[in-house]
Amino acid sequence: MDTQTLFQQHITELQQGWNAALQNTQPGCDAILIHSGSSHNYFADDHAPPFKAWGHFLRWAPVDRPDQFVLLVPGHKPRLLALVPRDFWHDQSLETERWWADCLDITFMENLSELATHLPGVTTLVFLGENQKLAADLGIPAQQINPASLLSWLDYDRAVKTDYEIGRLRQANAHALLGHGAAEQTFRDGGDEYDIHHAYLAACQVLDQELPYSNIIALNEKAAILHYQNKRRYLNSAGKPPNNVLLIDAGCRAYGYCSDITRTWAAEDAHPVFHELLKRMQALQASLVDSVVPGVSFADLHRKAHLGVAQLLTDTSICYGNPGTLVDDGTSTLFFPHGLGHLLGLQVHDVGGRLANRSGDIAPPPEQWPGLRNTRTLDAGAVVTIEPGLYFIPALLEPARSTTAAKSINWTLVEELIPFGGIRIEDNVLTTDEGADNLTRNVA
Template identity: 45%
Template sequence: MSSRSDFLPPVRHYAAHVETLTRNTVERLAQAGYDRLLIHSGRSHARFQDDYHAPFRAHGHFVHWLPLPSHADCLLEVRPGRKPTLWLNEPDDFWHAAATPPEDWWADAYAIETVRSADDWAHVLDGDRATALIADPVDFPDLGARADLNPADLLWRLDEDRTVKSDWQLDCLRGASRRAVAGHLAAGEAFDGGGSELEIHLAYLQAAAHDPNDLPYNSIVALNEHAAVLHYQLRDAVAPETHRTFLIDAGAECHGLAADITRTRVRSREGLFADLLDAMESLQLQLVERMQPGMDYVAMHQEAHRGVARILHDAGLVKMPVDAMIEDRITSRFYPHGLGHHLGVQVHDVGGRVAPDGSPLPPPDAHPFLRLTRTLEEGNVITVEPGLYFIPSLLQDLREGGFADRFDWKAIDALIPFGGIRIEDDVVVRRGGAPENLTRDAFAAAE
């Protein structure tokens, strides 16, 4: 049985990670006209008319610095010429377990002040320095003139720095991939054994050594037609009478950085759906190989649509030329989401729709759900996740419209109980060679 420590990376790059962050942040502060930066980790809030708190996860900019994704009400200060200072909140609380003590490998990079509550660091906000505070506005309603909250001219610069990952972060992403792959392999075995969605989910958690509260996102564990619900959030405890297909979109975290992996399996390797799965696997691998510096990700998304159009055409499901399918947005009914997104301390990491100079890069009107619209750079970590689904609500107007006779509805209706296909890898953009496929590398190492 795996333990969490089995997936942790070496710590050799962490000091260099903080040194680079400090240097870059000081430069960003000067560019935006500030003397210091404060980053709040976030605050746990009770549900409405309840004393129960949802699981806490620290804000992305805090986790970008510190491997403390579960520590609430901490404060980090960054100032030129000084070691970053961390006010580490460790409440004297008999209701909950104590936080893990600081470990030398990361603590040595900071001047640490241990406090018992946020009140103990509130004075840090005072002073005559030009201060920027990165935090949730809900937690600082009365900030007034003490600091500028989330100033746009600074925030986009800090977001931009997060789009290129350090060696330390890449090590963490590799660790998260290994952890997620262990879960995916166990989930596949549970599907092969006829498990329910809940049983498959539990197998995933055990193999990945993950508590569900610590997952980077709510896992999608979908059998049969449930695979056509893009963010399927339920987990039936009773197994269906027939296991046709299984789609799992499940990740893991390592020191706060996330893996985001999707796989689709089919019970029988005979039949049209299995052929479509093989074709989508080939398309996905072709797209991954194109992820090079200088590549326009919007163009890659459009190439994915052309690939889906060819698959639909070659399978005889749509009797239209590829160009006509693209022009009439037919593929968007079978592939309604974006090709991928940035990945890091947030699953949908920042900066995806903003140019390096801070100007907006909105998605094309034809593809409003695309989360990444930039030109790729070396060191970007992105997901590549084309899909092909049979969603009745998206197909209904095609059945009733002017193109109805151009579809093989008998074949499509036979595919609806299979749900759909999504294949997703996490990829590091590299210069002068093939991209690093974190997901495929982790699968290869585990097999």
């Protein structure tokens, strides 16, 4: 099916869903105005960080720019109110490709002051977006600015993707895998973190600011830092340590939709136990992917991941004891301290991960794992990341030496493995009635 047909179907589905949300949560209101967001300068500066439009706006129009608006009036074609200032400092041109532009009624504005002239009666208008002052200045009543009941409904529904959205997520995965291949080769060739990062960018033909998040390029012991933010560089080979392990967590965007992929690579002469852990982690991650089916609790999948990690720890003699006990007493969390994954879409950590229903009730994470981002029961059409990990993190392990967990840990082997950092394997997985569709592995 061609892109324009898919996008038109996507818009039709959005209209139906948003109309129902408006009628059920905001009786008496007859239109929604969605704001893409505003650009903000750094404190005491005249420069701004790169802008990313709000996800709920991008679902309607792939226009990743500040101060754009979509006006939804049930029974009418969605309307894009596009601010295109007359400006000689910056390029303000807006490409309106037919595949999406034909699905919207587009009105151009040179100044934000024109917005009011294109709106229906504001007393029955709902405003969604960050610029609440703008909404108030338009005369929109306070209770109709970002109403929680409407946002909860929309956030909950965003977990299930349309066919158009799934296609864009596939593209984002295929694109990112080009970079992952180049990164692995640069690691094998002895490149430093800076070299690997730029090999990724070059293979994907993207700029840093176009990435969905800052690449994590972690060599050796830095792989134990979950959101490692640096890119170490060596101007010459003097003092450069050998490349034993690379953990790369990096994605791409396709018209706003994100991929989030992690791979771990080890040199041939890395520690043999680390190699065994890597092989077993790849198998564990594949089995967890296969467990992604409609009706499964993501919290249950998370516990299953911990049991798998605990089994790896005991099978390789890093820990002693029963895997279930290692999970229940928190020992496995010392080695696997993050969640199994999260919802994925227009945001890397997409909204609605802890919503139990459209009404906004929260499905709390297990008390043992308060950081779990996704606690939902999966529906067909939901896209999640599956990313088990196993790390040797001194900041967690050193305090454990004085706890009851200490007796369960083979400290001699742990100390040997600390220089190798850790392992994470992450794929992006679509839940379907037929089972898991691994968007990362099935990119053809």
